[in-house]
Amino acid sequence: MSRKRPEPVQVIKQRRDAALNALVHGVPYINFMGIEFDRRGDELTAMLPYDDKLIGNPFLPALHGGAISGFMEVAAVIGLSWVHLWDEIERGEMDADEVVKGHLPRLPKTIDFTVDYLRTGLPRDAYARAKVNRSGRRYASVHVEAWQDNRGRIFAQGTGHFLMPMRDD
Amino acid sequence: MDKSKIAKQFIQAIPHSRALGMELTDIGDGFARIEMPYAEQLVGDPETGVVHGGAVSALMDTCCGAAAMSHPSSPAGTATIDLRIDYMRAATPGQTIATEAHCYHITRSVAFVRAVATDDDKDNPVATATGAFTVER
Numbered sequence: 001m002s003r004k005r006p007e008p009v010q011v012i013k014q015r016r017d018a019a020l021n022a023l024v025h026g027v028p029y030i031n032f033m034g035i036e037f038d039r040r041g042d043e044l045t046a047m048l049p050y051d052d053k054l055i056g057n058p059f060l061p062a063l064h065g066g067a068i069s070g071f072m073e074v075a076a077v078i079g080l081s082w083v084h085l086w087d088e089i090e091r092g093e094m095d096a097d098e099v100v101k102g103h104l105p106r107l108p109k110t111i112d113f114t115v116d117y118l119r120t121g122l123p124r125d126a127y128a129r130a131k132v133n134r135s136g137r138r139y140a141s142v143h144v145e146a147w148q149d150n151r152g153r154i155f156a157q158g159t160g161h162f163l164m165p166m167r168d169d
Numbered sequence: 170m171d172k173s174k175i176a177k178q179f180i181q182a183i184p185h186s187r188a189l190g191m192e193l194t195d196i197g198d199g200f201a202r203i204e205m206p207y208a209e210q211l212v213g214d215p216e217t218g219v220v221h222g223g224a225v226s227a228l229m230d231t232c233c234g235a236a237a238m239s240h241p242s243s244p245a246g247t248a249t250i251d252l253r254i255d256y257m258r259a260a261t262p263g264q265t266i267a268t269e270a271h272c273y274h275i276t277r278s279v280a281f282v283r284a285v286a287t288d289d290d291k292d293n294p295v296a297t298a299t300g301a302f303t304v305e306r
Binding site for chain 2: 026027028029030031032033052053054055056057058062063064065066067069070071073074104106107109110111112113114115116117120
């Protein structure tokens with residue numbers, strides 16, 4: 001029995017990164033905020049590089065609560081989309097090259113989003129990771145943690161519910 | 170200085186609100202109204218042109234904070250403790266989103282605020298928010 005030779009690791013890696021890149025940079029609001037994603041295997045970390053336009057209180061100064069929640073919602077939506085896209089690419093149902101060409105999957109819709117502000121957002125880079133706690137055919141529940149210099153000292157956490165895009169099957 | 174001038178300066182002083190194009194149209198006695206015109210850069214779904222929820226949350230957060238601060242029992246600034254947003258429907262692309270927030274209860278330490286966001290169809294809210302804010306002393 002002959003098995004197809006696995007593709008070189010660089011090819012697979014490049015294709016995954018390109019698919020993620022297309023997914024993220026297809027959204028104008030994500031580009032406006034300057035949010036980027038770092039991928040290690042299937043794990044994503046959202047990054048919000050500091051920018052003056054993210055400030056909510058110029059006297060402290062501190063990041064705007066709305067910028068923080070927007071960042072976390074992006075981390076949740078992309079995190080959730082990525083889990084599904086990853087599975088589809090791995091199963092061969094979705095062609096990563098098609099994603100790169102602009103055939104983007106429909107994004108989940110936010111039903112509700114709640115943010116706890118635990119500490120002041122400092123005027124520096126912020127990071128966030130989303131955990132999909134439940135993802136059914138129609139609804140998903142996602143938890144997000146955001147931190148700045150210290151991974152152990154989260155400055156905000158959020159929970160959101162999402163409506164999954166309709167599948168053709 | 171008249172109230173509308175103070176209101177304008179309030180928003181002008183918040184870089185993120187200014188970056189999103191927000192305009193404070195009314196404020197006082199625990200009430201605030203802020204508009205955010207439609208802009209391409211705020212789009213969250215490129216296929217439909219619908220504004221991203223994150224931009225709506227920033228609008229809600231600013232408006233709720235302004236309402237909390239404008240309450241007669243609030244001596245100074247405020248910070249968000251928590252904010253929940255319910256998205257009822259997608260805002261119609263091209264239309265301005267307006268938010269009205271009421272600070273309906275305030276204690277020595279906490280201001281409780283509710284807000285509703287609408288587009289041109291005023292009878293059909295786009296989103297609602299409830300939040301708790303600090304009362305800085």
